[in-house]
Amino acid sequence: MNISDLPSISIVVPTVNKRGTLETLLKSLMELDYDRKKIEVIVVDGDKSGKTEKIVSGYPFRIVKDEGKGLNKARNLGFKNSTHDIVAFTDDDCVVPRNWTTKIAESFSDPSVGFVGGRVVGYSNEEFLSTYAEETVVATMPRFKEKVVTGKLHRSQLPAGCNMAFRRSVLEKMNLLDDRLTYGFDDVEPAERIANAGFKIVLNPEVVVFHKHRVRLKEFLKQNFRYGRGAMLYLLTGTRSLIQKWLFRYLVGVFSGIIVLALPLLAALITENPLFIVVTFGLSVAPWLSLMGFYARRFKGEGRMKRIFLYPTVDILRGFAFAFGALYQL
Numbered sequence: 001m002n003i004s005d006l007p008s009i010s011i012v013v014p015t016v017n018k019r020g021t022l023e024t025l026l027k028s029l030m031e032l033d034y035d036r037k038k039i040e041v042i043v044v045d046g047d048k049s050g051k052t053e054k055i056v057s058g059y060p061f062r063i064v065k066d067e068g069k070g071l072n073k074a075r076n077l078g079f080k081n082s083t084h085d086i087v088a089f090t091d092d093d094c095v096v097p098r099n100w101t102t103k104i105a106e107s108f109s110d111p112s113v114g115f116v117g118g119r120v121v122g123y124s125n126e127e128f129l130s131t132y133a134e135e136t137v138v139a140t141m142p143r144f145k146e147k148v149v150t151g152k153l154h155r156s157q158l159p160a161g162c163n164m165a166f167r168r169s170v171l172e173k174m175n176l177l178d179d180r181l182t183y184g185f186d187d188v189e190p191a192e193r194i195a196n197a198g199f200k201i202v203l204n205p206e207v208v209v210f211h212k213h214r215v216r217l218k219e220f221l222k223q224n225f226r227y228g229r230g231a232m233l234y235l236l237t238g239t240r241s242l243i244q245k246w247l248f249r250y251l252v253g254v255f256s257g258i259i260v261l262a263l264p265l266l267a268a269l270i271t272e273n274p275l276f277i278v279v280t281f282g283l284s285v286a287p288w289l290s291l292m293g294f295y296a297r298r299f300k301g302e303g304r305m306k307r308i309f310l311y312p313t314v315d316i317l318r319g320f321a322f323a324f325g326a327l328y329q330l
Contacts, residue, residue: 006105007085008038009165012078014071015092016046017055021212022092026059034101044078070182071161079176088165095123095210103207104165110149114170114199115191117159118207119143127215132314135307137294141211148203152195153188155246159201161187163209170199180237183329184230185247192241217314221321228325236330254323257287288312 011029015022022043029041041061045052056063064081066074079087088104090096107116120141122130133140142160150157164187171177174197177190195201214220231247261283268276291312299308 006035006038006102007108008083009034009040009086009088009101009105010079010082010084010168011039011041011088011090011101012044012075012082013041013090013092014044014046014066014074014078015052017052017092019093019212022052023055025090025092025094025096026056026061028095028097029061030059031098032096032101033098034105038084039101040082040084042078042081044074046074070179072177072179072181072186075161076176076179079171082168085168086165087168087171089161089163090209091162091211093212094120094162095212097208097210100207100209103204107202107204107207108165108167110200110202112200113149113202114167114194114197115159115201116165116207117142117191117201117203118163118209119205120160120163120209120211123210123212127213128310129215129217129220129314130213132307132311133213135298136311136315137291138315138318140213142203144203145205147205149200150195150203151198151200153192153201153243155243157203158188158243159191159203162211163207164191165207166190166194167199170194170197173197178237181230181233183233183325184227185234185243186230188243189234189237192243196241217317220314221317224318224321225325225328228322228327229329230325231322232326232329235326251323251326254319255327258323288316291315 013025032039043052043056043061043063044066045056045063046066053063062081064077066077075089086104086108088101103118104116107113122134125131125134142158142163144157148157171190174190174193177186181189191201214223231251235244235247261280264276264279264283267273268280292308295308295311
C-alpha cells in the first residue's frame with residue numbers, strides 16, 4: 001500500500017495501571033512508523049487515584065475517564081470517543097513494535113475485512129511462567145504462524161484483546177462489544193459475531209505485540225480463574241457458536257474427570273479399603289504422566305527435565321483454576 005492510501009487509525013488503551021506497565025506502552029506508541037496525522041491514541045482511564053492521568057499528561061494522547069466497570073465497557077467508551085476509520089485495541093501491559101499500525105493497515109486492504117487479530121509474544125522469556133506461556137500444549141495467547149483469512153474462528157486461532165482491530169463501520173453495525181463479558185472471551189465474541197455476519201476476519205502473525213505475562217504462580221492461576229468466569233459468562237449469553245460448543249465440552253470433560261476421581265476417594269473414606277486409595281492415586285497421576293510424555297517428546301534431546309516435570313503440573317493447576325472459575329461464575 002502507498003503511504004497516502006493508508007487508513008487513519010485510532011488506538012484505544014483501557015487501563016487502571018495496576019501493574020505499573022502503562023508508560024512502557026505509551027513510549028512504544030510514540031515510536032510507531034506511521035503518519036502521525038493519521039493516528040490518535042485514546043487512553044481510557046479507570047484509575048481513580050489520578051496516577052494514570054499524570055502519566056498520560058506527558059504524552060500527546062487523549063484521556064477519557066472511566067468508571068472501571070469492565071474491560072469491554074472501557075473499550076466501547078474509547079471507541080465512542082475515537083474518530084478514525086480503523087480502531088485498534090491494546091492493553092497497558094503490552095509493548096508494540098514500530099510497524100504495528102502499518103501491519104494492521106495492510107491487513108485491512110481488502111474492504112470486506114471487518115476484524116484483524118495478531119500474535120502475542122512474551123516480553124521476556126527469563127521467567128519460568130513466561131517461558132511456559134510460550135511453550136505449553138494449550139496456548140495462553142495467540143501463536144498462529146501463518147496468515148489466515150477466514151469466515152469463521154477455530155479454537156486454535158483465537159484472537160486476543162490486547163492485539164485486535166476493527167473496521168469502524170463494521171463494529172458500529174455489530175452494536176459494539178458485548179459489555180456483559182467482563183472476565184475473558186470478551187475478545188473472542190466480537191470476532192465470531194463479525195464472521196457470522198459475513199465479514200472476513202484476518203489473523204496475521206506479522207501484527208504482533210509483546211505482552212508482559214504473569215510470572216508468579218498465584219497471579220497466573222488467578223488470571224485463569226477469571227478466564228473461567230468469562231467462559232461461563234460467554235456460555236450464558238444465549239448464543240450458539242463453535243467456540244462455545246468447544247468450551248462446553250471442555251468444562252464437561254473437566255468436571256466429569258473430577259467426579260470420576262472423587263468416586264473412588266469417597267469409596268475409600270466409606271469402606272476404608274486401601275484398593276480405592278490405589279485407584280484414586282492412579283487416576284490422579286494418569287493425566288500428569290500423559291502430559292509429561294507429551295513434553296518429553298517435544299523437548300527430546302534438549303535436556304529440559306525441569307520443564308518436562310513442571311509443565312504438566314502447571315497445566316493441571318491451570319485447568320482446575322479455569323474450571324472452578326466457571327463453576328464459581330455459574
